[in-house]
Amino acid sequence: MNKKGFVWYLFQQEMIFMWIGLIIGLVLAFLMVYDVIPVSQWFTICPTG
Numbered sequence: 791m792n793k794k795g796f797v798w799y800l801f802q803q804e805m806i807f808m809w810i811g812l813i814i815g816l817v818l819a820f821l822m823v824y825d826v827i828p829v830s831q832w833f834t835i836c837p838t839g
Contacts, residue, residue, distance in 0.1 A: 801807055
């Protein structure tokens with residue numbers, strides 16, 4: 791089994807990865823909404839073109 795297939799197998803077996811990603815997304819959204827992280831700083835770090 792190649793490494794990519796193994797990672798995909800773990801991803802299918804362990805739904806914890808989905809929850810970790812969801813929690814991280816919610817935390818970032820929470821920080822942005824309450825201006826803990828300035829939105830303008832995000833645009834300077836990751837310009838949208």
